Amino acid sequence: MTSNSTPAxxxxxxxxxxxxxYVRMTFVLRLxxxxxxxxxxxxxxxxxLANPGETSQSVLSSNPxxxxxxxxxxxxxxxxxxxxAVLTLGLIVLVxxxxxxxxxxxxxxxxxxxxxxxxITFSVLVLLLLGLLxxxxxxx
Amino acid sequence: xxxxxxxxxxxxxVVLLILVAVAAGLVGSxxxxxxxxxxxPLLIIFFGASVPIAIGTGFVTILATSSATGAAYVRDRLxxxxxxxxxxxxxxxxxLLGATATVFLTHANLESVLLIALGAVxxxxxxxxxxxxxxxxxxxxxQDARSRYxxxxxxxHDEALGKDVTYQGARTSPALGVMFGAGIxxxxxxxxxxxxxxxxxxxxxxxxxxxxxxxxxxxxxxTAAAGAGVMLAAGYVNPIVAAPVAIGTAFGAFLGSRVLxxxxxxxxxxxxxxxxxxxxxxxxxxxLGLP
Numbered sequence: 452m453t454s455n456s457t458p459a460x461x462x463x464x465x466x467x468x469x470x471x472x473y474v475r476m477t478f479v480l481r482l483x484x485x486x487x488x489x490x491x492x493x494x495x496x497x498x499x500l501a502n503p504g505e506t507s508q509s510v511l512s513s514n515p516x517x518x519x520x521x522x523x524x525x526x527x528x529x530x531x532x533x534x535x536a537v538l539t540l541g542l543i544v545l546v547x548x549x550x551x552x553x554x555x556x557x558x559x560x561x562x563x564x565x566x567x568x569x570x571i572t573f574s575v576l577v578l579l580l581l582g583l584l585x586x587x588x589x590x591x
Numbered sequence: 592x593x594x595x596x597x598x599x600x601x602x603x604x605v606v607l608l609i610l611v612a613v614a615a616g617l618v619g620s621x622x623x624x625x626x627x628x629x630x631x632p633l634l635i636i637f638f639g640a641s642v643p644i645a646i647g648t649g650f651v652t653i654l655a656t657s658s659a660t661g662a663a664y665v666r667d668r669l670x671x672x673x674x675x676x677x678x679x680x681x682x683x684x685x686x687l688l689g690a691t692a693t694v695f696l697t698h699a700n701l702e703s704v705l706l707i708a709l710g711a712v713x714x715x716x717x718x719x720x721x722x723x724x725x726x727x728x729x730x731x732x733x734q735d736a737r738s739r740y741x742x743x744x745x746x747x748h749d750e751a752l753g754k755d756v757t758y759q760g761a762r763t764s765p766a767l768g769v770m771f772g773a774g775i776x777x778x779x780x781x782x783x784x785x786x787x788x789x790x791x792x793x794x795x796x797x798x799x800x801x802x803x804x805x806x807x808x809x810x811x812x813x814t815a816a817a818g819a820g821v822m823l824a825a826g827y828v829n830p831i832v833a834a835p836v837a838i839g840t841a842f843g844a845f846l847g848s849r850v851l852x853x854x855x856x857x858x859x860x861x862x863x864x865x866x867x868x869x870x871x872x873x874x875x876x877x878x879l880g881l882p
Contacts, residue, residue, distance in 0.1 A: 474666075491837055504598065545651065586691060
């Protein structure tokens with residue numbers, strides 16, 4: 452039995468998730484980022500076209516998404532074709548992308564039967580949702 | 592009806608934001624910083640953004656960088672998903688705490704405190720980085736019990752060194768502590784905490800520099816998502832600033848991720864230190880109200 456204080460001399464065994472996990476996470480990150488950038492890019496072009504009188508200073512002193520930070524507000528804004536709502540959706544997709552990656556990790560750790568890593572990943576997910584759904588709205 | 596003309600001044604503002612963000616994304620992905628440390632001071636100094644709006648945009652920068660580079664690093668097996676997930680249990684609560692603190696400091700009109708604190712945080716990591724700048728690969732260290740239990744080991748093929756490299760996580764307890772601090776820093780300042788993540792991954796977990804950088808990039812997205820949720824809900828993410836920055840950063844980060852696998856660790860580290868020093872000085876001066 453190797454002592455805790457003895458450095459390992461042999462190369463360590465490499466623990467790695469199935470290749471499918473890496474492929475899926477790569478896909479999730481690319482899809483999420485691509486979707487967010489398309490929405491945000493389209494939104495910013497539409498904003499420029501729809502607001503020819505705006506300046507950089509007026510943009511910096513206001514925020515066009517403040518009315519769309521709730522689910523009902525975002526839903527009605529998107530239904531009404533609001534550019535602010537579209538930009539809000541793009542930001543939400545961007546924020547959600549790493550969270551979906553955590554969900555993907557949870558799936559694969561559970562699939563290979565790693566209880567400890569499954570519990571750790573699940574805890575991370577719970578904390579993220581707690582921040583988004585409870586702490587964030589509360590401090591506003 | 593959509594107007595036929597745009598504001599030339601605002602269009603130039605957007606284009607400049609994209610160009611700055613491309614540079615930030617490139618630097619951020621090469622160093623593991625996430626790009627926020629470049630974008631935030633530039634937004635404040637050259638674009639006239641308020642401190643909380645700059646911090647909110649910093650989160651967007653981090654999210655774009657992490658997703659862009661994280662995808663490439665995960666595909667190339669440079670990011671260690673297992674170690675990243677394990678350490679996120681410390682960074683996420685730290686980020687929630689930090690972002691909440693920033694909102695309260697902003698409400699209390701203490702933005703200068705945020706700037707000085709950011710400068711101090713950046714200064715704090717410079718000496719240690721200088722001391723280790725000649726280390727290409729770390730000397731092997733024994734795994735602790737937690738690392739063995741969770742199987743915190745890995746390997747990759749190093750193109751620059753031309754050989755397969757294996758590694759194992761060492762001191763997990765101090766690494767978790769540093770990661771909690773990194774989470775607080777990320778949540779407070781929108782910089783991703785990559786500065787501390789890379790150092791913790793190298794010094795405590797004893798991982799090779801490339802794995803540390805790639806795993807840091809992989810982790811900062813989750814940390815940033817925690818902080819960004821708070822700042823977005825509080826109204827401190829302005830999409831007219833954030834959207835061009837996200838687009839530019841993602842492009843720059845993608846370029847950086849294509850360059851990293853062919854670089855030697857020393858090159859990455861030499862890129863890392865001047866960025867930290869310059870931004871630390873700038874933040875303190877701004878916080879003190881000096882030109």
